[in-house]
Amino acid sequence: MPRLGRRQWMTTAAAALALLAAPTAAHAATYTVAAGNGPCGGADLSCGSLAEAATAAAQGDVFNVAPGTYTAAEFTVGGVTIVGAPGVAIDGTMTFSSNSGPPSVLAKVALSQSNNNAPGIFVSGAAGLQVLDSAIVSFNGDGIIVNGGANNTIIRTLVVSGGATTSAVRIDSNGVTPNTGQLAKGLLVESSILNGAHSLTATSECLATDPPAGDITIVGHHVTAPNGVVIDSSNANRLLAPGTGNIAATFVDSITLQNSPPKRNAFIGGNSATLDTTRTLTTNDPNTLFADPAHKNYRLRPDATAAIDVGGFTPGESATDIDGEPRPGPTTDLGADEFFNAPPVASLVVKGTARAGQPVLLDGSGSTDREGNFGGGIVAYRWDFGDGTTQVTTTPTVLHTYAGEGAAGAQLVVLDKQGGVSKPAVARVDVGDGVAPEVTITKPFAGQRIHLTTVTKKTTTAKDGTKKTTTTKKKTRLSFGGAAKDKSGVAFVLLTIEKIGGDTSSKSAKASQSAASKAQCTWFDAKKGLLKLSCAKPKLLVAKLLKDGSWAFTPSSKTKAMSPGLYRVSAYGADGSGAFGNSAASKDGVVRFRLVK
DSSP states (O other), rough: OOOSOEEEEEOOHHHHHTTOOOOTTTOOOOOEEEEOOOOBTTBOOSSSSSHHHHHHOOTTEEEEEEEEEEEEEEEEESEEEEOOOOTTEEEEOEEEEESSOEEEEESSEEEESSSSTSSEEEEEEETOOEEEEEEEEEESSEEEOOSSSSSSSEOOEEEEEEESEEEEEEEEEESTTTTTSSEEEEEEEEEEEESSSEEEEEEEEEEEOOOOOOOOEEEEEEEEEETEEEEEEEEEEESHHHHHHHOEEEEOOOHHHHHHEEOOOTTTTTOHHHHHHSBBBOOOOOGGTTEEGGGGGEOOOTTTTTTTOOOOTTSSSSBBTTTSSSSSSSSOOOOSSOOOOOBBOOOEEEEEETTTTTTEEEOTOOOOTTTTTTTEEEEEEEEEEEESOOEEEEEEEEEOOSOOOEEEEEEEEEEEESOOOOOOEEHHHOOOOOOOOOEEESSSSSTTEEEEEEEEEEEEEESSOOOEEEEEEOOOOOOOEEEEEOTTTTEEEEEEEEEEEOOOHHHHHHHHHHHTTTTTEEEEEEEEEEEEEEEOOOOOOOOOOTSSSEEEEEEOOOOOOOOOOEEEEEEEEEETOEEEOSSSSSHEEEEEEEEOO
C-alpha cells in the first residue's frame, strides 16, 4: 500500500525471538538500551549504548532499544536479538562477526551510514544475521554486505544504497576469506524493497590455486528490486577442484527489473550462475508500476494492473507486506507492497454569506486522495445540501440556492477512481435574509421638470402712484428623498445620479452624447460635480437615513451644480444581513427627471 513519508512499525519482538531456532544459552538475559544508562552486564541489565550492549552480549540475549540516536557497534557473539522501537536511529555500520551460534536478529531500527563507502550492515561471520522491519541506508556504500552465514534473512525491510555503482544488498563468496570463504552462503528476502544502483549483487571468486569459494543460494518472495539483480560467478575459476562458487537465485511473486544476464565460469569444469523467476515482472516500465519511481517511491500504483492480484503465496513466507498490511491470499500483488486503496478525504467550505433566494458557493477543492498523483484521484463529489436536495458533480465546487432562511447542515462525500468512499465532510450553512431592502424614490417624482433657477417678480407703488416691478433670480437647491424598509433593518442607502441626455440646444449636450458613444457615462460626484467616467464605474452617493424610515440626499452647495439635461437617479440599499440591491419595483427605485434653465 503506498505510504508517502511514513513507515508503519510492527510489533516484532516475538517474531524475532521465534526465528532463533537454536537453543539459547542458559544465562540469556533481556537488557534495556537507553542513552545515559552506562555500562551493563551481569546483574546490571541497563546499557547506555550499543557498544556497551555488544560488550555484555551473550548468545540468546535480547536488547530492547529505547527511542534515541545511537552509534553503531560490532557484535561478536551470535544469537543476539536487538529490537528497536519507533524513534530508534543508528548511525554508522552495524557489524555481525560471530562464526558460531544461530543468526543474530536486528529488528525495528532505522540505520544510516554516511561515512565514505562503508555499508550500513556488514555480516562477516558464519553465524549470519536476520533483519526485520527496518530501514537500512548507506549514502555511498552498499546497504547490506553479506560475507558469511547460510541462514541470512531480510524481511519487511527497506534497503537503500546511494552510491553510483553500489548495491542495496551484496552477497560475496571468496575462497580466501578466513572462516567463511569456503562455506555456503544463503539469503532469504521477503516483502522488502531493495533500492540502489543495483538492487542485489551476488558474486563468487577464487583463483586457480585458492581454496574453493562456497556456493551462494538466494531465495526471494515478494521482493521489489527495481534496479536489477546481478549474478556473477565468472571469477570462481579454481583449477584443482573446479565447479565451485556456484550461485543460484530464485525469485517468486516479485518485481525484478533491469536484471543482468547471469555470468558463470565457463572453462573446463566450470560452475553455474542461474537466475530463475516465477510470477515475477522483469521488463515492465517502472512508471506503470510504482507510485513515483523518479523519487524512489516503489509502492504500487493503484492502476498497476500488471502487478496487482496476479501473484500467489508461498506457505511459510511473511503474511504481511513491507508496511505490515496483510497479504490476503491466495491471490496477492507482486513485489514488496500489497496495494490497499486508501479512501479519499473530503473537505467542505462555504464561501461567502448564504442568503435565501441567492446562490452560495460550496467548495470541496480541499478534498484529497492519497493516490491522486499516481493513478488514483477523486472522480465524483456527492453533495447533500441539508435542505432535502442532493447533487453529484465531477468538479469540486457547486452553487446552491436555499429557498428559506435558517441553518442547514451541508455534507460532501467524495469517491476516488478505485471506488474508495470518504467519510462525509460537514459544514453549517447559516442562511440569512436574501431579500435586499425596498428603497423607493419620492423626490423628485418621475418625469419632473426642475428649474435650476427660481424667478420672482415683485411690483411696488410709489407715493406718486408710479408702479415698479423688480425681478429676482435664485438658484434652486436640489434634494433627493424617499423611503427604505427591510425586515432585517436597513444598514445604508446608496444613490447614483447619471446625466443621460443634455440640453439639445447646447454644445455641451452634443459633447456629452459623443462621450456616451465611447462607453463613457456622466456621473454626479458628491465633491467634483459631473464627471465623465466608465459606465461600469458609477459614483456612489451615500444618503442619510432618518428615524422615520425615510432617506435624504442633498448635494453640497460647494459642489459644482448640475447642468441642464435629462437625469436618472437610482437607489440601492443593504440590510442587516448584508443583502444588497433594491427589491422595490423598478419604477419606484429608478426615476428620471429633467433640469431646465
